[in-house]
Amino acid sequence: MGEDSANWIPFNRSYTTGNELRYIAEVVGARPLQLGGNGPVARRCTDWLEREQRASRALLTPSGTGALEMAVMLAGIGPGDEVIMPSFTFASTANAVVLRGGVPVFVDIREDTLNLDERLVEDAVTSRTRAVFVVHYAGVGCAMDELSELAERQDLFLLEDAAQGVLARYRGRPLGSFGQAAALSFHETKNLVSGEGGALLVNHEPWIERAEIIHEKGTDRRKFFRGQVDKYSWVDIGSSYPMSEISAAFLWAQLEQADAITAKRMAIWDAYHAAFAPLEEAAALRRPVVPAECAHNAHLYYVLVPEAADRGAFIAALEARDINAVFHYVPLHSAPAGIRYGRAHGALTVTDDLSARLVRLPLWSGMTDDEVARVAAAVEAAV
Secondary structure: OOOOOOOOEOOOOOOOOOOHHHHHHHHHHOOOOOOOEOOHHHHHHHHHHHHHOOOOEEEEEOOHHHHHHHHHHHOOOOOOOEEEEEOOOOHHHHHHHHOOOOEEEEEOEOOOOOOEOHHHHHHHOOOOEEEEEEEOHHHOOOOHHHHHHHHHHOOOEEEEEOOOOOOOEEOOEEOOOOOOEEEEEOEOOOOOOOEOOEEEEEOOHHHHHHHHHHHEOOEOHHHHHOOOOOOOOEOOOOOEOOOEHHHHHHHHHHHOOHHHHHHHHHHHHHHHHHHOHHHHHOOOOEOOOOOOOEEOOOOOEEEEOOOHHHHHHHHHHHHHOOEOOEOOOOOHHHOHHHHHHOEEOOOOHHHHHHHHHEEEEOOOOOOOHHHHHHHHHHHHHHO
16 A cells, blocks of 8 residues: 555646657757757747736746746845735745745635635735735635735735646636736646746736846846847846746647646546535535636645544545545744744634645546546545
């Protein structure tokens, strides 16, 4: 039994379309050979992102983390500046702020979506607040109408951690198209993958030129290649943020089949959701909640067990049936670095409660109907 078993169902298995190696071979075989960033395949990917995500400019990055860091640089976050965000998120969201000397201010989440509770944000605003960083958990959009209005009223930047949100929508608009900037991830655990990788979406026109400079080590290299300057030089802060052409080639094979990949995931998500309805009615678990205004992308399927003390036994029961289920974030406000670098605004009781009861189930595009049925049966037996 366990991971070495032929019947083992992992939490995640990266999906390939069949074109990845062909596109990589085309890059390697091209003359002149171009393996660095911002090449022709990268431009194909960014054109797709600008069209599908409705971004003014998209820039591929080596990771979603890199895109988050760029967004914080563009917002001009500096020492002592505060950025409001949920505690229920990956460390990269907060790290991007802390690396610039800023202070993450953690606010509680909603019970239904596990997203930032928009009703609590305004009370967390101080004279030092510069931005709100929303995180679209599980590809379900935050309350962007309310958050956009609040950010405008308080003169704050609105940044989106849409790492899980490719092709998900809020009131018909793509996640990542609301804030001045947004970050996507193409990590191997995401819907569309390049192994490691991400993208910065820039929706605020005045930020586009600086985004290109930060992306290229703080130089105006892109202006040089466009013939706008006769040489390029160091003009601002920046780092090496482009994605390589080889990674972009892998990503392009995914993007061109993005709708089909999403449909496969949606079918699995829907099957789980239907199977667990009787268990929710019996109060044996709670299923995800997707508000009517949100169109999610089946990034993940989680259940909430009734008590935190139940979770370990629940996960162990699934593992005994060769099924790999996992919990998710340790809340940042209770993590050592969160205590050192950030602060919690108010009691984060919902975050503490739900994060301790959440279990993520296997969901990847290549899952068979039999595997989905096995997971559903194991969950029913475990609760």
